[in-house]
Amino acid sequence: MLKFLLYRLGQIIIHCVPRGTAYRFAQWISDLHYKYSAADREAVMTNLQQILGTDGDVSEQAREVFRNFGRYLVDFFFMYRVNKQFIENNVTFEGKENLERAVARGKGIIILTAHIGNWEMGAAVLSEMGYKMTVIALPHKERSVNDLFNRQRMKHGVSIVPISVAIRRCIEALRKGQMVALLGDRDFGSFGTPMMFLGRETHIPKGAAVFAHKTGATILPAVVIPTGNGTFRTCFEAPIIPPDGRVDDKVAVRELIQQGTVAIEKLVRRMPTQWLMFRKFGVAYEHLYPDTGA
Numbered sequence: 001m002l003k004f005l006l007y008r009l010g011q012i013i014i015h016c017v018p019r020g021t022a023y024r025f026a027q028w029i030s031d032l033h034y035k036y037s038a039a040d041r042e043a044v045m046t047n048l049q050q051i052l053g054t055d056g057d058v059s060e061q062a063r064e065v066f067r068n069f070g071r072y073l074v075d076f077f078f079m080y081r082v083n084k085q086f087i088e089n090n091v092t093f094e095g096k097e098n099l100e101r102a103v104a105r106g107k108g109i110i111i112l113t114a115h116i117g118n119w120e121m122g123a124a125v126l127s128e129m130g131y132k133m134t135v136i137a138l139p140h141k142e143r144s145v146n147d148l149f150n151r152q153r154m155k156h157g158v159s160i161v162p163i164s165v166a167i168r169r170c171i172e173a174l175r176k177g178q179m180v181a182l183l184g185d186r187d188f189g190s191f192g193t194p195m196m197f198l199g200r201e202t203h204i205p206k207g208a209a210v211f212a213h214k215t216g217a218t219i220l221p222a223v224v225i226p227t228g229n230g231t232f233r234t235c236f237e238a239p240i241i242p243p244d245g246r247v248d249d250k251v252a253v254r255e256l257i258q259q260g261t262v263a264i265e266k267l268v269r270r271m272p273t274q275w276l277m278f279r280k281f282g283v284a285y286e287h288l289y290p291d292t293g294a
Contacts, residue, residue: 008148014077019230022078026070034066040278041066047281051198051272064273071226072118072276078230080155082124091125092227095236098220102239108174108217110208112240114185114264115276117225121232123181124156125224132178134159136166136207166207174217182208184221184264186281193254195261198268200282209256212242213249219256221263225274237263 010029014022034041044065048058093099102109111126111133113119127133135153137160150160161169170180184205185197192203212219221237240259243252268275279285 010073011077011148014074019074019078022074023071026074027067030066030070031063033070034063043278043280047275047277048272050200050281051269051275053199061273065276068117068226068274069276069278072120075118075226075230075232076120076149076152079121079124079152082121082128082156084128087125087128090231091224092231092233093236094233095238098236098239099222102218102220105218105239105241106177108177108215109179110174110211110217110219111179111181112184112208112219112221112260112263113181113223114183114267116185116223116267116271117274118232119181119183119224120153122222122224122234123153123158125232125234126179127156127158132159132173132176133157133181134161134170134173134178135181136161136163136170170207170211171215174211174215180211180217182211184208184260185268185275186277186279193257194283195257197261197281198265200284202282203286204257204261206253206257208260209253212240212256213252216242218242219260221260221267223267223274225271235267237267 010026013025017025041062044062045058048061048065049055052058052061109131111122113122123133123135135158137150137153153160159169159173173180182205187203187205191206193206194201195204196202197204208219211217219240219242221240223235225233225235227233240256240263242256
């Protein structure tokens, strides 16, 4: 209940003040989070050292990760303002030809994203652009928090799929030529595939690869990055096309997972302080960070 009250208080404050003031308030809270949450601070710094290939001081970059998470929350609660006019005025597109290529295949699109920038904004933007969007969202431990986040998502027509029926609903959506969005940088269960990711063996989710192989849908790696003052850049990477049915199932799925992992890794290395991961990644840390939904 405490987490819900904090999120609700933040939402009320954000709606009552100018956006710039909300960002400054979020930065203050984020700096407190950085200062007093030793576990989160250590995890972020360890991740950054791995990404940057250094054992030196990364405290400034780590602080920026915390601040970016604060901005993410502000933007998430401002998402009710997202419409076609907002997109025209505040969202730019990088690699839009990759989206057009994926749409042209007509086999459904799996948006493969990560905890980079503002993944929630990405679903809202694509939905407002007219794409039917289905999202698999891991439920928060507190039902009230889960309902709060889902209400925010559904304001833009995004369909939220519970884990219990995710496979069936996602396959149905893809076979209708619709979009399904999945996070590909952390496995929240025990079924991930071990892959080298950012120089460390990590269990990577295989859902996107399995769906693509089963339906022929295109995997489209994509992220939305804040660019300041409430503006955003949507980045579409090269589409990943599943092989034809003559390839062995296990081989095909593993190759798709590998290609998706490389694409996500490229994005994390390009903008490491936008990777909002507060858990050490890698199989060596899994016993320290159980499936909490964080």
